[in-house]
Amino acid sequence: MFRNQYDTDVTTWSPAGRLFQVEYAMEAVKQGSAAIGLRSKTHVVLASVNKASSELSSYQKKIFKVDDHIGVAIAGLTADGRVLSRYMRNECINYSYTYESPLPVGRLVVQLADKAQVCTQRSWKRPYGVGLLVGGLDESGAHLYYNCPSGNYFEYQAFAIGSRSQAAKTYLERKFEGFMDSSRENLIKDALFALRETLQGEKLTSAICTIAVLGVGEAFHILDQETVQGLINEFEVVGEEPPAPADEPAAPDQAGDAEPSPAPADQGPPADQGIAPMDI
């Protein structure tokens, strides 16, 4: 009669030692559209695919600024993601009220993980159905963490979550060794290429993705659409059966205009200069 008698309650163990409800929550992360994060010594880049739930609606925001030195990208239930983002914003504000300095990223991530863990151990609660890529900068450098509904958290060099994230992970696994010393521009480039891997036959345009950057001397900010499109064009991240993803696909021999100017348009925000000038 019952397909599974151990999955009606978060706190009920299966004889095999599993918590099915928690595992289901982990599945919710995979349902959401992809989110990607990668970092160098000095910068973190977050990227996400924007998927409208219907032809008539717009997409939901998937990247949130938490503070000048912390941002998150989410995959899964957006509503849960927003609740957790608000919690993180609060923690950051309270910390800087008390100490007049930015909350260390690792500590925020631990608090967040503890909060998620509680939901896996209370019969009247449900786990959060969202995975968060938390990027941040503190006195020990740039960090990228992944927080999942089970209450686990991991620190990564680069990671991808959400639907078809495996393709992005494969791309990142191939390239991550160079990320530590990567420039800001190259990180963004790799983010775009990783993002493209998650698209199935769709063309990568600025309309279906969001990119956010943060780093030394550069407060967390989401790049505007024109900037992103400019970068996509510059790097030739076209998608739609790219002719064999050559390892260095963005040979900028685009003949035409302004090829030598290395970093056009976007050069970080002029504002907030020196807002998070933590030395590494």
Place this chain on the structure above:
Amino acid sequence: MNVADSSPAPAMNNLLASNADSQRTLYPYVTGTSVVGIKYKDGILLAADMGGSYGSTLRYKTVERLKSVGKHSIIGASGEISDFQEIMRYLDELILYDNMWDDGNSLGPKEVHNYLTRVMYNRRNKFNPLWNSLVLGGVKNGQKYLGTVNMIGVHYEDDHVATGFGNHLARPILRDEWHENLTFEEGVKLLEKCMRVLLYRDRSAVNKLQIARITQDGVKVFPPYSLKTFWNFNAFQNPTVGAEGSW
């Protein structure tokens, strides 16, 4: 205790009685006097004497009023000694919790100073202040920091600071003689000059003082010592001469 002995609790201790005595610091009991702090070439120096006054009686002679706070900060306190002891309990707990993260991040002098400011101002808002003026100094990542906060939460940073009488007697000297490139020896000399003036003119001061130093390499609180004094100046011999109206 025999059950039969227990009589009904007096009304005052009843939970329903809301007018139970509340305990606040309305005035200080045992107090320490001025603290003086300066930046110098390699870090921060603080000086304070070791007297503890019970009202105007010099009741205690060996009160340590300079303490280290974690790796990067030192604190000096004047005012109510017991409140300072409570503040040190707060700070030691704060630093312990900070260390327990064991994640390479640590609270520096700026953070500790801001934390203290919040604590002091919060307590004054409860009309139950911690009756102190505090000096906080430190070095972190090669950055020197020196600030002060008092019992009502007024706080500021400066190259040299002082509490209490030190504001009137020591800071004018510091304004004239302090400069950024003081060596350790010059710094100590300057502090001793301040402390000597305070010793002469502040009746609460005692001739037993400590100096604390913090640099990139760590904290050192030096053992107490005394200053040479000379009380035979004419003004000291007969202080009321020329002071009309005094006896």
